Amino acid sequence: MGKTDTSVKMDRLNECLENKGLKSTRQRHFIAEVFFKTTTHINLEELLKKVKRKMPRVGYATVYRTMKLLTECGFAIERQFGDGQTRFENLPDGGHHDHMICVKCSKIVEFQNQMIEDLQIETARKLGFEVLRHKLELYGYCKGCAAKG
Amino acid sequence: MGKTDTSVKMDRLNECLENKGLKSTRQRHFIAEVFFKTTTHINLEELLKKVKRKMPRVGYATVYRTMKLLTECGFAIERQFGDGQTRFENLPDGGHHDHMICVKCSKIVEFQNQMIEDLQIETARKLGFEVLRHKLELYGYCKGCAAKG
DNA sequence: AATCTAAATGATAACAACTTTCATTTTCAT
DNA sequence: ATGAAAATGAAAGTTGTTATCATTTAGATT
Missing domain, CATH: 3.30.1490.190 (Ferric-uptake regulator, C-terminal dimerisarion domain)
Known part of the structure; x- marks a missing residue:
């Protein structure tokens, strides 16, 4: 068994951070990891809650900024289904849907x-x-x- | 030359108000009239501005409520293009687009x-x-x- | 035409989600 | 180890939407 899907993505993320001259922090890594494991269309509130289970000191702003980053880097897609909330979804392997x-x-x-x-x-x-x-x-x-x- | 498109809509609106037991007010009429004449995807701010040119005392809340009403009655369609604003569009004659x-x-x-x-x-x-x-x-x-x- | 009552209005407050600010902490190159 | 630049977390600020409430108005009823 080779690398997991999530760990492959983590590698790509590190690469992406380096390219942008951004720092590699514990928070970023953990938030990304939690997000990569989701299969739903998650909003910031829910994601923050998941993250806080292991890193209780993480704030909303950090999750917000990390998701903005992941969106820019092409790891996440923002969705709005009309309920006034932005939801994030993992870039699907099988292409667009x-x-x-x-x-x-x-x-x-x-x-x-x-x-x-x-x-x-x-x-x-x-x-x-x-x-x-x-x-x-x-x-x-x-x-x-x-x-x- | 017969009735204009807008005046036909105004008639239908009055009918709709009557059915719902709602009152026929100057503000409602004027806001609807202004909206019926738009061809763009207008937001509340812009619509309020247009309305205020002739009825400066009209408030945001009234425009908000009127557009909600027009949406319920099927005269307007709410659209969200991802910039965090709700825009309204006249129900197109030629059906959905x-x-x-x-x-x-x-x-x-x-x-x-x-x-x-x-x-x-x-x-x-x-x-x-x-x-x-x-x-x-x-x-x-x-x-x-x-x-x- | 005056009166009454329920509904509508307009100003403003409350709300919710998002975004920014800033003092403190952390990363990472030196 | 040290220092500069960047990231974090708490909180404040924005923005767009929705609710509240005292006052005004429409429209039915005398």
């Missing part, structure tokens, strides 16, 4: 459809736009909630 | 592609989701900005 959000139970399901992506680029091109990134969210009822009513 | 946002000059272009919409519904269905509404935003360079570099 989109989201379906259940308006009843708030379940978030990820999906990917290459044909939609291609059509987006094509549609944009016709209008003279060059697409860098996009955001697609489907709101509706998940299987369970649709069944109930 | 999506947005392309230039990351350089902030230009917003609207577009519509039925095939993308169909694919969304189809993709969702495969995952047991029933789509009520969606949000699709393409971020990139507009014609002008792409040309400049």
Whole structure:
């Protein structure tokens, strides 16, 4: 068994810090580590809580700044699902994906459809736009909630 | 020449107010009128400014409440493009549309592609989701900005 | 037309999430 | 070990949104 996914990311992060001339601190490392292990769309409050379990003295500002850094370095993606909170998600290994959000139970399901992506680029091109990134969210009822009513 | 688009909407708004047992006030009428005439994705601050030009005593809260009402009644759609502000857009006559946002000059272009919409519904269905509404935003360079570099 | 009552308004306070500031602590090159 | 530059943590400041409350107004009822 080789290196874990998280430890590979940690190496890449250290590299990134060095390139930017930033210092390698215990807090940054630990916050990044905790974040890399998440699989949900976590907000700062929740992430801070997780971090504090092992490093109780860490403040909100440090988590905020670290996530800003991880976003800049391309490790995290910021998402806003309309509830007024910014959520962070790990850059998915399997490339970009989109989201379906259940308006009843708030379940978030990820999906990917290459044909939609291609059509987006094509549609944009016709209008003279060059697409860098996009955001697609489907709101509706998940299987369970649709069944109930 | 018949009724203007705005005056038709005003009639429908009055009907809607009556149905809800709400009062028909000068402020509500004027704010709605100003909003109906906009073609951009306006935020509350900007809308308030426009309203104050003719009714200087109107407060932020009234504009806020009126837009909430117009959204409930289906006259306006709330949009969030990630800059931390809620923007309002008139319900388009030609049905739903999506947005392309230039990351350089902030230009917003609207577009519509039925095939993308169909694919969304189809993709969702495969995952047991029933789509009520969606949000699709393409971020990139507009014609002008792409040309400049 | 005057009166009444519930609703709307406008000023302002409260709130929530995000961002900055600054004194203190830590990293890391010397 | 030492010192300069950067990071941290606590707290204050921002910004946009929402709620509160005394006053005003719409519209029904005398």
